[in-house]
Amino acid sequence: MAERASAAALIGSACFSTYFNQASSPGAYSPIIIFLSTSQPTETTKNGRHQEEDAGYEDREGQCSGPSRCRRGESAPDHRKMERVEEELRDTQKKMMQTENDLDKAQEDLAAANVKLEEKEKALQEAEAEVASLNRRTTLIDEELERAEERLKIATEKMEEASANCDESERVRKVMENRSFQDEERANQIEQELKESQNLAEELTENTTRLPERAEAGENKIVELEEELRVVGNNLKSLEVSEEKALHERMPMKSRSALCLPDSRRLRLALEDELVHEKERYKNISEELDQTFQELSGY
Structure with a gap:
């Protein structure tokens, strides 16, 4: 309402400055008085706004419609000028009403835009928080990736070392198998020699018993x-x-x-x-x- 009053005051001052020079006779002050009396906004509904002001203007117009009433100390040109001013004031009032309606709509649009702006700011803050969270997660993932790469490098080195040890173990196993095979052959040979020695010992024992x-x-x-x-x-x-x-x-x-x-x-x-x-x-x-x-x- 304060915004509407200020807008009406601005329009009224503009109209006052416009028609001040045209009002040369004493009767010309009556439209200004009428304008000042009707320029204050009233509390109405959205669809029936300023109905009381329109009714007041119509009553005053009706009062001035009679020749006897409009001729109270006024000439005919002044009367026409006053009617023209009143008509212009009515147009101005209509424009003010339209401006107020536009202002209400603009305020509603502004409120809706503010709500949307707040929602967008909230969404932006949430998106920024999500981006910050994603950045933190990305940093953590990068750190985890670096640790995983380090562990992979260590595991690869251990695997290479284990492979080398496995190759060395395989070589040692083959050497031991060869030695075992040689030892087995040697054992068989020694066993054969032992059998031959036992047979020879038996023969010698038999011969020894027979020699005497x-x-x-x-x-x-x-x-x-x-x-x-x-x-x-x-x-x-x-x-x-x-x-x-x-x-x-x-x-x-x-x-x-x-x-x-x-x-x-x-x-x-x-x-x-x-x-x-x-x-x-x-x-x-x-x-x-x-x-x-x-x-x-x-x-």
Whole structure:
């Protein structure tokens, strides 16, 4: 309402300045008085605004319609001028009403625009807050991405190190497999040698158990051969003695001894050869027995 009053005052002052110079007679002050009395706005509804003002103007116009009333100290030109001024004032009043309506509409539009502006400002603030939140989230995501890249780098280095260790382990495994295979072959070879050694030990043990018997048999055989050799030697000596005696006795007997002497020598040589053979055999048996004892002591 204050804005409407100020607008009406501005329009009234404009109208006052416009028609002040035209009012040369004393009766010309009546339109100004009418304007000042009707320029104050009244409280009305939106659709029936200023109905009371229009009714007042119509009443005053009706009052001035009679010739007797309008001629109270006024001339006809002044009356027409006053009517023209009143008509212009009515037009001005209508324009004021239209201006007030436009002002109300502008105020409503302004209020709606303010509401929209507040909503937009609120939405802008919310959008700015959302942008700030997104920026913070982006910063956090960037930091998390950097940490993830650092962890990925560390994991990659560890994986490369583990791969190198795996390759080294694989190489060591192959070396150990080769060594294990070689050790297995060596173990099989040693086992085979052990079996052969056990068999040899068994044979040597068996031979060792039989060597004393063989040695004893050889000794007995040597004793028998020596005894036979001694007997043969004695027989040879006896034959030689008998031969010498026979030579002195008669000649035929000499030729006969000559025939028997080669046989006796051959027998003696055969006995000597057999004795040497038995001695060699005894020596071989003794050496074999000693070697067997040495091998057994080595195991």
